[in-house]
Amino acid sequence: MTDEVLAIRHVGFEDLGLLEPLLTDRGYQIRYLEAGVEPITVEAVLRPQLLIVLGGPIGVYETDSYPFLVDERNAVAARLSAGKATLGVCLGAQLIAAALGAEVRPTGGKEIGYGPLTLTAEGRQSVLGPLDGVPVLHWHGDEFANPEVADRLAETPGFPNQAFSVGSTVLGLQFHIEADSTRLEQWLIGHANELAAAGVDPRRLRADAASYGPQLATVASGVVRDWLDGMAGA
Secondary structure, eight states: OOOEEEEEESSTTSSOTTHHHHHHHTTOEEEEEEBTTBOOOHHHHHSSSEEEEOOOSSOTTOTTTOTHHHHHHHHHHHHHHTTOOEEEETHHHHHHHHHTTOOEEEEEEEEEEEEEBEEOHHHHTSTTGGGBTOEEEEEEEEEEOOOTTSEEEEEETTEEEEEEEETTTEEEESSOTTOOGGGHHHHHHHTHHHHHHHTOOHHHHHHHHHHHHHHHHHHHHHHHHHHHHHHHHO
8 A cells, every 4th residue: 555645735836845756756645735725634634644734824823814724733633642744844833833732923023045953952863963054944934832742953043943853753844844946936936025025035045045955955855764764663
């Protein structure tokens, strides 16, 4: 039986990116669930071997404006309770944190662009070790408190909680490990209003993607491979 990956997608261009060929090469069958279009049920989220919750330009707490977030958080919580493999990126990490009882809130600022992570002692011993000091793509204005049950793995100035893990099966990443730098133009177009409001020059992002993207693609793919191998060997 083919292993299945379910990826919850909130914005069309914020997809699995670099991770899709990696997962396909490992024999996974990939299916996207389009948040806000398709129902997000506990049954659907519990079924696959791996769940990846992707990013999006909304906040976990905006349930009045985006009611599907209630079902999404509840479904993620059920999967975590079942101890099943789950990876969250940006909004996805925030949903995992919220499902684990941690606060998620707006900061009033933005962290957008390529910048290095500083790993904690636990982070340096984790699968994120190769990312220490490597510029990764940040694109967020919200932050999560580190869940009480999780190891805190990484930070940046102003954002002390950039990554966490729970055992070998749950990984939450505030930054975009999946982003394919060769497709960053889609992000620049799709988030043009946000960039303008934050005073971020898309020319700088484009140049940094060209500078840092190739190294990051190699390191990021290795991180996810190691995480998958760690679960398989657990």
